[in-house]
Amino acid sequence: MDSLIQVQAVVETPDYESEFVCPWEVPKFQPFSLLRLSGEMTYPEIGLVVAQLAQYNHIELANEKQVVLRDILKAEGLVLPGGIQVISEGQKPISPSCCGGLETWREWIDFLQTGDSPWLGHDPSPWMENQGYFIRIWSDGGMEPAKNAFYIDVSLSDFERGLRQVEQELQAFLFCIESWAQEIEFVESRELLQKFNECFDIGIL
Known part of the structure; x- marks a missing residue:
């Protein structure tokens, strides 16, 4: 990436x-x-x-x-509370907003198939659109037009690679x-791992 x-x-x-x-x-x-x-x-x-x-x-x-x-x-x-953040050098980051959650992070992967922007929170309301060879991620405007919204463009290959990296890091x-x-000294350490895995769909078998 x-x-x-x-x-x-x-x-x-x-x-x-x-x-x-x-x-x-x-x-x-x-x-x-x-x-x-x-x-x-x-x-x-x-x-x-x-x-x-x-x-x-x-x-x-x-x-x-x-x-x-x-x-x-x-x-x-x-x-x-949280999710996926996109950072581009020289620009403000686009971060998950209020009511966005880590539990829905796989909706970013689903977006590549459906074209439906995942829920990224509100006030501001980030959203994204598939432009074919690249993904455009907007800082605001997902719920209503926003005058001061900016965007970050990520090539499709970098976007896919970035999500694979997110999965590996999780x-x-x-x-x-x-x-x-x-x-x-919590004896149920493996159960705690499994609880996080279950609730946040991280993909450890």
């Missing part, structure tokens, strides 16, 4: 008012910033993603870590979750 274009899976960091309470280590972070998912994440970064998963799905984070993680395993239909991220769970 052209090194000037990056396609990456991201998760939005949690919101908090005074102090972020969590039963395991997390890094310092700004609320509503984006964290790239990959196999190169640190344990505190992995912990932050898991903490966001709990908080966003109304699982009490103030409990003991074993309780929180088992509550995650018991929950159904888990979602995470799979590597899954194994980081298992390793992180082992590090904090």
Whole structure:
């Protein structure tokens, strides 16, 4: 893929008012910033993603870590704010907006077959269109016309390659979750990996 274009899976960091309470280590972070998912994440970064998963799905984070993680395993239909971000050198990134979720990331792959833009959030409302030899990704205008929308063009081959890379990075991220769970002595580490795999359709058999 052209090194000037990056396609990456991201998760939005949690919101908090005074102090972020969590039963395991997390890094310092700004609320509503984006964290790239990959196999190169640190344990505190992995912990932050898991903490966001709990908080966003109304699982009490103030409990003991074993309780929180088992509550995650018991929950159904888990979602995470985020999705896929596209970065082009010299331009603003186009990022998932409000109500966009990582759980729908495979809709980007489906788009290549259907031509139907995946849901990328609102305010702004990013969207994309297939122009044949390239994909045009718009920063806004998916719900109604937007005067100040800009776009990033990605060749079809780079777009496909970028999505394959996203899938590989998400799979590597899954194994980081298992390793992180082992590090904090959660005995059901493999089940936690499987839970993420199931909820976010990552494709580990």
